[in-house]
Amino acid sequence: MPSSNDLFSRSFAIIGAGLAGIAAARGLVDRGAEVTLFEKSRGYGGRCASKRWENHVVDHGAQYFTMRDEAFRTAATAAGGDALLRMEAPVLDENDAPLPDSGRWFHRDGNSRLARDLAKGLTVRTETTVEDARGLLKAHGGNFDHVISTAPWPQTSRMFGVEPTFDCIPCLAVLLAYRGDWLGRTRDAYAISDRHSELAWSACENHKPGRVADGFTVIVAHMSEAFSREHLERPPAEYPALVREKVEERWKLPSVAIAASLGHRWRLARTSSPFTPPQLAPGMHFVGDALRRSRVEDAWLAGHDFAHTTSFAS
Numbered sequence: 032m033p034s035s036n037d038l039f040s041r042s043f044a045i046i047g048a049g050l051a052g053i054a055a056a057r058g059l060v061d062r063g064a065e066v067t068l069f070e071k072s073r074g075y076g077g078r079c080a081s082k083r084w085e086n087h088v089v090d091h092g093a094q095y096f097t098m099r100d101e102a103f104r105t106a107a108t109a110a111g112g113d114a115l116l117r118m119e120a121p122v123l124d125e126n127d128a129p130l131p132d133s134g135r136w137f138h139r140d141g142n143s144r145l146a147r148d149l150a151k152g153l154t155v156r157t158e159t160t161v162e163d164a165r166g167l168l169k170a171h172g173g174n175f176d177h178v179i180s181t182a183p184w185p186q187t188s189r190m191f192g193v194e195p196t197f198d199c200i201p202c203l204a205v206l207l208a209y210r211g212d213w214l215g216r217t218r219d220a221y222a223i224s225d226r227h228s229e230l231a232w233s234a235c236e237n238h239k240p241g242r243v244a245d246g247f248t249v250i251v252a253h254m255s256e257a258f259s260r261e262h263l264e265r266p267p268a269e270y271p272a273l274v275r276e277k278v279e280e281r282w283k284l285p286s287v288a289i290a291a292s293l294g295h296r297w298r299l300a301r302t303s304s305p306f307t308p309p310q311l312a313p314g315m316h317f318v319g320d321a322l323r324r325s326r327v328e329d330a331w332l333a334g335h336d337f338a339h340t341t342s343f344a345s
């Protein structure tokens with residue numbers, strides 16, 4: 032384990048203000064480094080994403096997060112405090128039996144706020160897309176001793192100018208709002224998870240207090256890998272029509288109560304197994320959920336472990 036302050040005055044660029052990038056930044060700052068995060072979006076969180084939509088706040092990426100690891104639990108609760116809430120309602124399997132629950136947590140104000148809370152005090156340049164990561168290095172005329180990309184590997188490999196060699200699994204997502212509180216079976220369960228059906232995951236956001244406007248029921252649907260691959264290139268505006276009937280059947284929702292719908296394309300949603308990146312040029316690094324598992328907690332741990340255990344050549 033490197034000693035504290037051993038990176039004093041060394042400069043790091045981190046691409047991506049998702050959970051991995053933020054954890055890596057925090058760890059490197061703790062070792063004395065000067066760190067700048069570059070984030071192409073307006074907000075933080077990456078795939079731990081939330082949206083203000085039709086007067087509701089909806090998590091359209093990560094639905095909840097676990098806090099099994101002590102280091103993550105300590106960091107998340109210190110940053111989020113009483114805004115972190117535990118999901119009380121069950122997640123059902125394909126036979127409507129409750130799945131085991133080791134603690135499913137969400138942020139009261141939208142899961143992307145967890146990232147914002149964890150990033151407090153860090154230097155983040157939002158709406159800044161890095162095209163050529165090598166150009167950030169001092170050796171190539173930039174300002175940084177090291178560049179760390181936390182963008183999914185297909186994007187990172189493009190920025191780094193190396194072969195992609197590794198694919199990510201897409202996910203077609205749909206948000207549906209219905210007029211009427213707690214319609215159909217929504218009081219009975221937070222979510223239904225069925226990995227063998229086209230409707231792989233569907234969840235009722237009403238179980239997250241304060242998120243859904245009074246008088247509505249909001250459902251988030253995530254489709255299976257096969258279904259997502261088949262339909263991904265259609266315009267997202269067409270996704271709700273492909274998905275609605277399946278959701279309404281599963282949750283016993285009255286079709287006539289539909290108030291609004293939205294499709295979202297996650298082209299690089301997750302990885303199927305941990306990935307070992309190829310040897311990268313000096314000063315270039317890759318970190319992210321792909322090194323462990325596609326989960327919020329694992330993304331944070333990947334960034335945290337990288338920052339605390341890597342010995343950086345000067």
Ligand SMILES: Cc1cc2nc3c(=O)[nH]c(=O)nc-3n(C[C@H](O)[C@H](O)[C@H](O)COP(=O)(O)OP(=O)(O)OC[C@H]3O[C@@H](n4cnc5c(N)ncnc54)[C@H](O)[C@@H]3O)c2cc1C
Binds near residue numbers: 069097
């Ligand atoms: C639909 C869906 C559902 C999920 N459900 C869950 C769940 O319920 N529970 C759970 O624990 N996990 C879930 N996950 C997984 C979880 O969201 C991810 O594993 C985790 O958020 C990944 O974090 P990361 O920091 O590794 O990557 P990301 O969150 O992808 O962060 C990378 C960041 O890099 C930025 N970036 C990319 N390219 C550039 C560039 N050129 N310049 C600047 N910035 C760039 C991106 O905008 C992004 O903010 C889900 C993911 C998806 C997509």
